[in-house]
Amino acid sequence: MSPLTLKSLLNKRSDFTAWLQSWQEMQGNALAVEDQHHQLIFGEAVAGQSESFPVNLNDEILGWVKGGPQARLIAQLMSLQLQKEAEKKKLGAEVLSLYQELNVIYNFSEKLSQTIEPEVIAKLTLEQAIHSIPSHSGVVVLWNEETKQLHIPARSGLPLFNEEKLRSQPGLLLKIGLGGQSEIVNEFDVLKDSGILEAPVQSLIYAAMKAKHRIMGAIILAGMEAEQYSAAHLKLLVTLALQSSTAIESAMLYEKNIREVREREEAILRIHEVTKKFVPSEFIRALGKDSxxxxxxxxxxxxxxxxxxxxxxxxxxxxxxxxxxxxxxxxxxxxxxxxxxxxxxxxxxxxxxxxxxxxxxxxxxxxxxxxxxxxxxxxxxxxxxxxxxxxxxxxxxxxxxxxxxxxxxxxxxxxxxxxxxxDTVNTAARIESLTKYYRSPLLLSGDALLQIQQAERYHIRHLGKVQLKGKYNVLNIVECINGYPAEELQLKLRTLDYFNEAMSAYLNRDFGLAAEGFQQVLRLDPEDHAAKYFINIANKYQHQGVPDNWSGAEAMMHK
Amino acid sequence: MAQKILIVDDEAHIRMLIEQTLEELEDEGVEFITADNGEKALHLIQSEKPNLVFLDVMMPKMNGMEVCHKVKRELGLEGVFIILLTAKGQEFDRQKGQEVGADVYMTKPFDPEMILEKARQVLALS
The missing domain is CATH 3.30.70.1230 (Nucleotide cyclase, GGDEF domain)
Structure with missing residues (x-):
């Protein structure tokens, strides 16, 4: 705040200056105003025997009014006017300082509203506190109710706090009165003795952070000069602490909610993963559904x-x-x-x-x-x-x-x-049970074979026809031998043509030729059960004959 | 001739705050004039030709936008630097501000340091 001078009073395009001018013109009296260094700042130099009357502001002479007897009154009037101006100025300065504080709080709220992380909020708060309340060092401490531990999410300035000692002796903070209140601490030797505060600390101020009457922590600032903190500082720190504790509380609540939602989502995902195993997702997709x-x-x-x-x-x-x-x-x-x-x-x-x-x-x-x-x-x-x-x-x-x-x-x-x-499922199941009869590990229906592209890639033995239990239609049965172990596969390949020719003869009712062919297979591969199976039937039909409408199918009566 | 700053706001404490913020310029010979509505402001701009005007947007009778438009677009007083002041949270139409010829706009609560810096810059004071 710049000091008030007589010159500035008269310089102002104030009503007072206008009044003084009119007064002088009306009276026709010579009047001069000088500043404290006797520099003329109003009117004209007055000759010889005129008197000088001082203009005061709080016992300090700021200038003189020279002239006739009326000059005394003018000097008194100017003193009053200066007094008024000084008060106005003082009030203005106070309002401005309040306004600056308001501006700080406003900007701080805006910053807080942009974050939802407790750590970031603590850091912002400390940054703002140290900026507005000049300090050499500062920390934010938070008490974790669950772990019963002191947590230090933010620190700034010189290393005047020993964090390890602070964490290990949280009770000492209570000893300096760090409870629910906020204050400028005068007596903090106990913190120095315990090593929490370094020796150069001369001033200490803190504000408690509270949410719903629960003390969650504090902002603590330290200074290296004596009496570094004022009541105005404390008021501002309390405001910052209050705002940040509300924000931290919401942020922690938010984090908790997010965590819970995530856990629930994971549980649902796990259920989904499991149900997918019970009902194949291909099945669901085939139905045109996503889930x-x-x-x-x-x-x-x-x-x-x-x-x-x-x-x-x-x-x-x-x-x-x-x-x-x-x-x-x-x-x-x-x-x-x-x-x-x-x-x-x-x-x-x-x-x-x-x-x-x-x-x-x-x-x-x-x-x-x-x-x-x-x-x-x-x-x-x-x-x-x-x-x-x-x-x-x-x-x-x-x-x-x-x-x-x-x-x-x-x-x-x-x-x-x-x-x-x-019916396709039943048929497949029946075909599978036929593997027992022929002791062939892999059988497929003629219908399946017909729909296989480039079927020549596979080695196929024809195993005649069957009429399945309860079915009218006759089914061609073939065996794919590709899956046999190497040695067996060699034998099956060697006998493949004999086998298939014998099967043709069989289906043409040439049972003698068929039996001979299957016999040939058996000579090379005595373990071929399918060949054995058909020799028996061929022999039977050769002796008994078959009906005219014989379809070549064996009726399979068992499942 | 002394440089002049006109402060226009219908709220007395804002006028006082701006004046108080810029107080130190007084020592450098800058004169302050104030007005509490748009009509008075328009008169003073014409008669006093201030170098810089802090002009509140939301005012009764004639608002800041209209004053600015009259000064810059109708009276052609291009030399008058106009800073529009709007309350934070209040919708400010940047484009409209530009149309009426405002040089700068600032939001209230304003940052005192920023206002002083801007005034020094406009008046070419170091």
Whole structure:
């Protein structure tokens, strides 16, 4: 605040100056005003015997009025006017300082509103406090109610606080009165003695941070000069602390909410991941839905698919030797090997039925065939491991059939299930059970074979025709031998042409030629059960004959 | 001739605050004039030709925008530097401010240091 001078009073285009001029003109009296250095600042120099009257402001002479007797009154009037101006100025300065404080708080609120991180809020608060309340050092301490620990999210200035000692002796803060109040601390030797405050600290001020009557922490500022802090500083610090504690409280609440929402989302995601395993996502997608939650009772879709059935041979005998737990582990280990193979060939497992698997291949039948061949290899690997553990080798049959299929959601209001309803599924299951008769590990229907592109890539043996139980139509059955272990495969390849020619003869009712052909196969490959099977039938028909309407199909009465 | 600053605001404490903020310029010979409404402001701008005007936007009778438009666009007093003052949070149409020819606009509560700096810059005082 610049000092008030007589010159500035008269310089002002004030009513007073105007009045003085009119007064002088009216009176016609010579009047002069001089400043404290006797420099003329108003009127004209007055000759000789005139008197000088001082103009005072708070006992300080700021100038003189020279002239006749009236000059005394003018001097008194000017003193009064100066007094008034000085008061106005003082008031103005105070209002401005309040306004500056308001501006600080306003800007601070604006900054706070832009962040939701408690740490950032603490840092901003300290930064603002040190800017507005000149200090050598400062910290923000927060008390964590859950961990019962003091946390120091912000620090600034010189290292006058020993944070480690502060954290390890939070009780000492209470000793200097750091409770709910805020104050300028005069006695803080205990903090110096305990090493929390460094020796050069001469002044200390703090404001408590409170939320809902709970003390959450404090802003503490330290200065190296004596009596560095005033009541005005304390008032400002309290305001800043109040604002920041509200902001930190909201930020922590926000963080907590976000954390909870995230946890809930993760839980839902985990449920989703698990349900996906129970109902294949391919199944849901086939129904034109994105998620299991969108699926409704009665949803359905029709598709041409290849159905794969696989089943462990002689599982009953095998399982008799195991405890239920061992049984479960065994089936799980088996399934764990085959699942990935099925998925790798764009298939998905529709159902596990004890020791058997039902899988669907919605794209192409060769996917299913490739998967089947690879599954046989996987089983061979599995057996290799089992033999190392002294366990018996297992065998599995695989049956494939291609045809229309309806996938849908069936059940009732309380219990839903993904279901496939189709004759194709039954047929595939029946074909799989035929593997027992021929002891062939991989059988497929003629319908499936017909829809396989570039079928010449595979080695196919024709196994005649069957009429399945309860069916009118006759089904061609073929065997794919690609999946046999190398040695067996060599034998099967060597006998392939004999076998297929014998089968042609058989279907042409030339049972003698057929029996001869199958015999030839057996001579090279005595373990070929399919050949044995057909020799028996051919021999029977050769002696008994067949009806005129014989279709070449064997009626399969068992499942 | 002395440089003049005109402070126009209908709120007395704002006029006082600006005057108090710029107080030190008085020692450098700058004269302050104040007005509490747009009409008075327009008169004073014509008669006193101030170098700088702090002009509040929201005022009764004639608002700051109208005053600014009259001065800059109708009276052609291009030499008068006009700083429009708007309250924070109050919608300020930048484009409209430009259309009426305002040189700068500032928001209230203003930063005293910024106001002083700007005034020194406009009056070419160091």
């Amino acid at each position: 299991l939650t969108d699926v409704m009772l009665g949803d359905q879709v029709g598709k041409n698919v290849t159905v794969l059935f696989t089943d462990i041979r002689d599982f009953t005998t095998l399982s008799e030797k195991m405890t239920p737990e061992e049984n479960f582990r065994f089936v799980s280990a088996f399934n764990a090997r085959l699942g990935p193979v099925i998925r790798a060939h764009r298939g998905f497992i529709n159902q596990y039925l004890g020791d058997s698997i039902m899988a669907l291949f919605p794209d192409a039948p060769e996917d299913a065939l490739e998967a089947s061949i690879e599954m046989q290899e996987a089983i061979q690997d599995f057996n290799l491991e089992r033999s190392r553990e002294g366990l018996q080798a297992i065998k599995a049959g695989i049956g494939l059939h291609t045809g229309p299929l309806i996938m849908g959601i069936t059940g009732d209001e309380y219990r839903l299930d993904a279901a496939t309803i189709s």
